[in-house]
Amino acid sequence: MAFEFKILEKENINLIIPLVYKLNDYKVSEAVLEQRFNEMIGQNYECAVIYDGDKLVGVCGLWYCTRHYSGRSVEPDHVFIDDAYRGQGLGKQFFEWIYNYVSGKGFEAMELNTYVSNYQSHKFYFNEGFKILGYHFIKKL
Template identity: 30%
Template sequence: MQIQIAQTKEDFLKCFDVMQALRPHLTPELFLELLPKMKEENYSLLFIEENDKAVSACGFRYLTTLFDGRYIYIDDLTTLPEARGKGYAGALFDYVVEKAKEEGLKAVHLDSGHQRYDAHRLYLNKGMKIVYHHFRLEL
């Protein structure tokens, strides 16, 4: 299993279906419009592919806050339904955690929809703890 970093428009488009599985509102146009802006904010997109198509992806960025200093925040971690159960999301998660450790960071954070029970099982099995409630004001 090879973890790759999406760097080109072709790589991004390979990742579209897997990202849309998590973010159904995305269109290819919006996806390609947002990614350059996100990359300016230190967003990186990792992926694992089968048969020249991404089947699992993880988007993350570096953040710095007063409460936790510098850390990695995972924006997106998803696997296509037909590719689940093969350890792809776990491998991507482990890659990000190792990157954080190598860089001397003290934490990895993520938010997850309350209904994503399978994802929660993965995160808890990887040693994550539920420590916050995330609030949002839609405008």
């Protein structure tokens, strides 16, 4: 199977909504996701995707910044691969593509958040060499 990894064109950002909707534990509505992604695409954000032919099967948002402790950094966000494509090494291939892509842009570190209850992702990220640095806190205003 030949997959295509690429950065999604900004005007096509709403194509990822159905996949990201499946990821959300707290179920933000698709309408709210659409509004937020249309705002995010104008910030320091890109969206990497996986296509199997014409079918969108994976997504990973990429946030770019410079942090005092890690330098030029990228944060993968809302990583999701369609259930039917899991367990085939596709996540590893996708992240290898992402590492090469962001390294080519001059970024030197990657850090991320994952849901506490998403045990499969914890195993994946440990296997990819990520280390736990701290806790992520949120307070709704």
